[in-house]
Amino acid sequence: xxxxxxxxxxxxxxxxxxxxxxxxxxxxxxxxxxxxxxxxxxxxxxxxxxxxxxxxxxxxxxxxxxxxxxxxxxxxxxxxxxxxxxxxxxxxxxxxxxxxxxxxxxxxxxxxxxxxxxxxxxxxxxxxxxxxxxxxxxxxxxxxxxxxxxxxxxxxxxxxxxxxxxxxxxxxxxxxxxxxxxxxxxxxxxxxxxxxxxxxxxxxxxxxxxxxxxxxxxxxxxxxxxxxxxxxxxxxxxxxxxxxxxxxxxxxxxxxxxxxxxxxxxxxxxxxxxxxxxxxxxxxxxxxxxxxxxxxxxxxxxxxxxxxxxxxxxxxxxxxxxxxxxxxxxxxxxxxxxxxxxxxxxxxxxxxxxxxxxxxxxxxxxxxxxxxxxxxxxxxxxxxxxxxxxxxxxxxxxxxxxxxxxxxxxxxxxxxxxxxxxxxxxxxxxxxxxxxxxxxxxxxxxxxxxxxxxxxxxxxxxxxxxxxxxxxxxxxxxxxxxxxxxxxxxxxxxxxxxxxxxxxxxxxxxxxxxxxxxxxxxxxxxxxxxxxxxxxxxxxxxxxxxxxxxxxxxxxx
Numbered sequence: 001x002x003x004x005x006x007x008x009x010x011x012x013x014x015x016x017x018x019x020x021x022x023x024x025x026x027x028x029x030x031x032x033x034x035x036x037x038x039x040x041x042x043x044x045x046x047x048x049x050x051x052x053x054x055x056x057x058x059x060x061x062x063x064x065x066x067x068x069x070x071x072x073x074x075x076x077x078x079x080x081x082x083x084x085x086x087x088x089x090x091x092x093x094x095x096x097x098x099x100x101x102x103x104x105x106x107x108x109x110x111x112x113x114x115x116x117x118x119x120x121x122x123x124x125x126x127x128x129x130x131x132x133x134x135x136x137x138x139x140x141x142x143x144x145x146x147x148x149x150x151x152x153x154x155x156x157x158x159x160x161x162x163x164x165x166x167x168x169x170x171x172x173x174x175x176x177x178x179x180x181x182x183x184x185x186x187x188x189x190x191x192x193x194x195x196x197x198x199x200x201x202x203x204x205x206x207x208x209x210x211x212x213x214x215x216x217x218x219x220x221x222x223x224x225x226x227x228x229x230x231x232x233x234x235x236x237x238x239x240x241x242x243x244x245x246x247x248x249x250x251x252x253x254x255x256x257x258x259x260x261x262x263x264x265x266x267x268x269x270x271x272x273x274x275x276x277x278x279x280x281x282x283x284x285x286x287x288x289x290x291x292x293x294x295x296x297x298x299x300x301x302x303x304x305x306x307x308x309x310x311x312x313x314x315x316x317x318x319x320x321x322x323x324x325x326x327x328x329x330x331x332x333x334x335x336x337x338x339x340x341x342x343x344x345x346x347x348x349x350x351x352x353x354x355x356x357x358x359x360x361x362x363x364x365x366x367x368x369x370x371x372x373x374x375x376x377x378x379x380x381x382x383x384x385x386x387x388x389x390x391x392x393x394x395x396x397x398x399x400x401x402x403x404x405x406x407x408x409x410x411x412x413x414x415x416x417x418x419x420x421x422x423x424x425x426x427x428x429x430x431x432x433x434x435x436x437x438x439x440x441x442x443x444x445x446x447x448x449x450x451x452x453x454x455x456x457x458x459x460x461x462x463x464x465x466x467x468x469x470x471x472x473x474x475x476x477x478x479x480x481x482x483x484x485x486x487x488x489x490x491x492x493x494x495x496x497x498x499x500x501x502x503x504x505x506x507x508x509x510x511x512x513x514x515x516x517x518x519x520x521x522x523x524x525x526x527x528x529x530x531x532x533x534x535x536x537x538x539x540x541x542x543x544x545x546x547x548x549x550x551x552x553x554x555x556x557x
Contacts, residue, residue: 029073033073033075037066037302037305038298038301038302040062040066040305041059041062041298041301041302041305042301043062044058044059044062044301044305045058045059045301052427053423053424053427054423054424054426055300055301055304056154056300056304056379056381056419056423057419057420057423057424059300059301059304059305059307059308060304060305060307060308060416060419060420061308061420062305062308063304063305063306063307063308063309063310063311064308064309064311065308066305066308066309067308067309067310067311067312068312075306075309076313077306077309077310077385077386077389078389079386079387079389079390080390081386082303082382082383082385082386083251083261083386084248084251084252086299086302086303086382087251087262087265087382087383088247088248088250088251088261088265089244089247089248089295089296089299090152090296090299090300090303091152091177091247091262091265091266091269092246092247092250092265092266092268092269093269093292093295093296094152094173094177094269095177095265095266095267095268095269095270095273096269096270096272096273096276096292097273098170098173098174098177098269098270098273099170100270100273100274102166102167102170103170103174103270106167106170106171106174107174108363109171109175109348110171110174110175110178111178112348113171113175113179113344113345114149114174114175114178114179114181114182115178115179115182116344116348117148117175117179117340117341117344117345118148118149118179118182118183118186119148119182119186120340120344121144121147121148121337121340121341121344122141122144122145122148122183122186123144124144124336124340125140125143125144125147125148125333125336125337125340126140126141126143126144127140128140128332128333128336129143129144129333129410132332133329133406135402135403135406135407136194136402136403138190138193138194138402139194139402139403139406139407141186141190141193142187142190142191142194142391142407143407143410143411144186144190145183145184145186145187145190145387146183146187146384146387146388146407146411147333147337147380147384147410147411147414147415148179148182148183148186149176149179149180149182149183149380149383149384150172150175150176150179150377150378150379150380150381151176151379151380151381151382151383151384152173152176152177152180152381152383154176154304154379154380154381154418154419154423163430163436163437164373164430164435164436164437165370165435165436165437165438165440166437166438166440166441167370168370168373168374168377168435171374172374172377177266178263178266180260180262180263180383181211181212181215181260181262181263182208183387184211184260184262184387185204185207185208185211185212185260186204187387188207189203189204189207191391191392194395194401194402195392195395195396195401196395196396197395197396210259211258211259211260211263212259212260212263213259214254214257214258214259214260215254215259215260215261215262215263215264215267216263216264216267217259218250218253218254218257218259218264218267218268219250219254219263219264219265219266219267219268219269219270219271220267220268220271222246222249222250222253222264222268223267223268223269223270223271223272223275224271226242226243226246226268226272227271227272227275227276227279228279229242230242230243230276230279230280231279234281234283234284236281236283236284236287236288239280239281239284239288240284240287240288240291243288243292244291244295246268246272247265247268247269250264250265250268251264251265286544303381303382304381304382304419306382307381307382307385307412307415307416307419308416310385310412311412311416314408314409314412314413315409317405317408317409318405318406318409326406326409326410326413327413329406329410329413330409330410330413330414330417331413331417333410333413333414334413334414334417334418334421337378337380337414337418338375338376338378338418338422341375341378342372342375342376345371345374345375346368346371346375349366349371353365367435369433369434369435370435372429372433373429373430373433373435376422376425376426376429377422377426378418378422379418379419379422379423380411380414380415380418380419381415381419382415384411384414384415385411385412385415387411388407388408388411388412389408391404391407391408446488446491449484449488450485450488450489453481453484453485453488454485456481457478457481457482457485460474460477460478460481461478487506507549510545510549511546511549514542514545514546514549517538517542518539518542521535521538521539521542522535
């Protein structure tokens with residue numbers, strides 16, 4: 001069972017007439033429900049790829065449509081399930097694949113967004129909710145803390161499909177990986193203030209520093225331990241299993257110590273991403289990446305479908321409140337969230353440059369188009385939804401938590417609005433702004449490959465004098481590396497096919513040769529000349545060669 005062993009899970013209940021109690025918790029019913037959601041996720045993803053739309057957008061809409069299927073068991077998303085089961089394995093690979101060089105170079109804008117913008121947005125939302133919507137000031141701050149951070153899962157899922165400069169993707173992903181720490185601390189203190197009626201700015205400030213520093217410390221320690229264990233192993237199955245366990249162990253350890261589990265997972269991922277090329281064997285790397293890709297694909301799909309499934313609950317919790325005004329407030333809040341983000345970004349980009357020559361000299365000027373795109377790409381997601389679901393029911397003294405139902409509805413409105421409206425409009429806006437990929441990573445890749453191949457060729461030539469080498473072996477390797485170098489030099493000089501490493505003729509002819517190899521070995525297997533084991537061995541080599549070929553081709557989609 002997919003969620004076996006997790007302390008919290010889906011609670012199924014019938015939408016209209018509940019089934020017998022025995023059916024509620026039956027393994028068959030739970031597995032059937034999970035299989036149905038996974039099948040729906042696959043169909044929606046196929047449709048989104050066909051239409052060229054970001055997966056999260058259609059997954060949320062698909063979840064919304066699924067929620068109206070007659071007789072479908074009601075799925076209640078336990079917030080603990082998100083924090084413990086979904087967030088760690090989704091944040092960890094995102095951090096693992098983040099370039100530490102790019103992340104550290106963009107640390108200033110990332111922190112200004114992850115800390116400064118979250119604080120600014122929280123205050124703006126609290127003022128709006130209190131002054132214009134009639135919520136208590138404490139409830140307004142709770143609402144602001146919940147919906148102020150952009151979502152790491154949504155940012156990563158959507159930004160990976162964008163054809164924009166790598167700097168923009170780095171800032172968006174870096175912001176969403178770090179800002180949860182700020183918002184969670186604000187949320188805890190806002191809730192505590194509402195529940196107890198007391199608040200201390202000094203305590204909140206000290207707690208924020210301790211939670212952040214502690215999360216970094218736990219993440220570094222977890223990364224150090226994980227890499228040293230991996231260094232001593234050479235078993236892909238065991239190593240991949242440990243890799244899957246690392247984010248969970250890091251998160252739970254940090255939360256047990258009272259520090260930021262989210263930040264600990266992110267730091268651990270960044271540390272391991274820097275060290276893993278030195279400590280992970282090639283066999284393990286080749287097998288681990290597909291495993292992580294599958295995990296992220298499944299969890300991402302389930303997360304966004306579950307967001308859509310929550311819409312009926314978001315409406316239902318309003319109780320006696322009028323739906324029309326609530327929708328109006330949700331729309332106004334969505335506009336405010338987007339406007340505050342744009343205002344903050346443009347102000348922080350241009351005002352300091354106008355006031356300080358030192359800043360103008362140190363930091364290159366940013367295009368208004370890139371600033372606008374970063375400002376528009378601020379989707380909210382499942383972490384905000386989980387925090388809203390975790391709101392306490394009562395305050396000290398036994399009274400109800402003020403405006404709890406409205407907070408949940410407004411949170412869902414902003415999540416749904418940003419994912420669907422901003423997600424659907426991203427591609428047209430990118431085309432309108434004419435923000436295009438600078439292909440910096442492709443140029444770096446060609447340069448690095450040239451250096452590596454030239455060094456390898458030099459080493460082969462030196463080996464001829466250092467020890468006895470068969471002339472045929474030497475000539476074969478020399479020709480192979482010389483051919484690679486000529487191809488890379490030709491592409492670099494011509495700047496043709498900016499994302500490609502091989503010419504079109506080379507790709508087509510090589511693909512034909514690989515297809516011929518496949519057909520021959522399949523024919524030999526079918527004629528029982530070779531066994532299936534031999535087929536798999538040869539097929540593995542052919543698959544690796546084709547993967548390398550496809551990796552070197554520019555993706556012009």
